[in-house]
Amino acid sequence: xxxxxRQHALRLVAALLLAxxxxxxxxxxxxxxxxxxxxxxxxxxxxxxxxxxxxxxLGLMQLSYGIIDQLQVTTFTMPWILGAIFQDVAPNLAxxxxxxxxxxxxxxxxxxxxxxxxxxxDNTKIRYFILPVSFAASVRINSAVSTHFGARYxxxxxDAESQPEGTAVEGAVVVDFLQLWxxxxxxxxxxxxxxxxxxxxxxxxDLLVEGTLDAGNPAIGVQLEADLSELQNAFAVIPGFVFSxxxxxxxxGVGYSSFFVDGFYLVIPGDVLSNVSPExxxxxxx
Numbered sequence: 102x103x104x105x106x107r108q109h110a111l112r113l114v115a116a117l118l119l120a121x122x123x124x125x126x127x128x129x130x131x132x133x134x135x136x137x138x139x140x141x142x143x144x145x146x147x148x149x150x151x152x153x154x155x156x157x158x159l160g161l162m163q164l165s166y167g168i169i170d171q172l173q174v175t176t177f178t179m180p181w182i183l184g185a186i187f188q189d190v191a192p193n194l195a196x197x198x199x200x201x202x203x204x205x206x207x208x209x210x211x212x213x214x215x216x217x218x219x220x221x222x223d224n225t226k227i228r229y230f231i232l233p234v235s236f237a238a239s240v241r242i243n244s245a246v247s248t249h250f251g252a253r254y255x256x257x258x259x260d261a262e263s264q265p266e267g268t269a270v271e272g273a274v275v276v277d278f279l280q281l282w283x284x285x286x287x288x289x290x291x292x293x294x295x296x297x298x299x300x301x302x303x304x305x306x307d308l309l310v311e312g313t314l315d316a317g318n319p320a321i322g323v324q325l326e327a328d329l330s331e332l333q334n335a336f337a338v339i340p341g342f343v344f345s346x347x348x349x350x351x352x353x354g355v356g357y358s359s360f361f362v363d364g365f366y367l368v369i370p371g372d373v374l375s376n377v378s379p380e381x382x383x384x385x386x387x
Contacts, residue, residue: 147284148249149209149239151199160384172198177364184217191217211235229259233366249284255366278305294343300361302335302368335359335368337378348387354380
């Protein structure tokens, strides 16, 4: 079973590479001169670069605005959509500052938050608050090749309330983890850029749960500690392509192993999605 899943994931990666190389060949045709991979139009995701002042990015996965040349604000769309499905909004905001940017090197820091509430039909309410803090560096090796590295520390806090028959349960949840990534970017043409991204989770804390169980008098204090070591050393290897025109952009990738969820900053173990790690976005910049 595992071998079949792995073969299926590898076939998807091979198909993506073939499609991208075919598109790259088309992009090398002189008609590609109208497209934009330049020092002014840089890739933003998984890099240290941010939007220039008063520039806007509207996309399927996120919306961003350049407040000043060194600072952009972003909100991710998926938490809002899922929040609406669960009958509660999921406010989220992320700030990214490219505080150093010279011709060869750019450095950035970022911070944000994501919060929301999930309500179940059995009178269970779960509230969560996620706080990510990140650092990224981008190095331009030459006009065609760049490398990008970064680290993100995520603190997750939450609490839950449940009232099954005859009892009342309240509790708080805490877990922290660290994500690292690296990405190589090769500009095959002014239209097409090839990307190769590696993501890794070197550290995950134990899941700590503290709460009370009230089945009468007195209430009983409960403290539980869950082992999340199966998420430690989770990784993803994702080849992909970014297609950029005057306004429109498409980012497409299919990789192997765990799925790193943008916007929620969480990791889904590889066996949940048959070890397929997708990467997809459609957006415009103006």
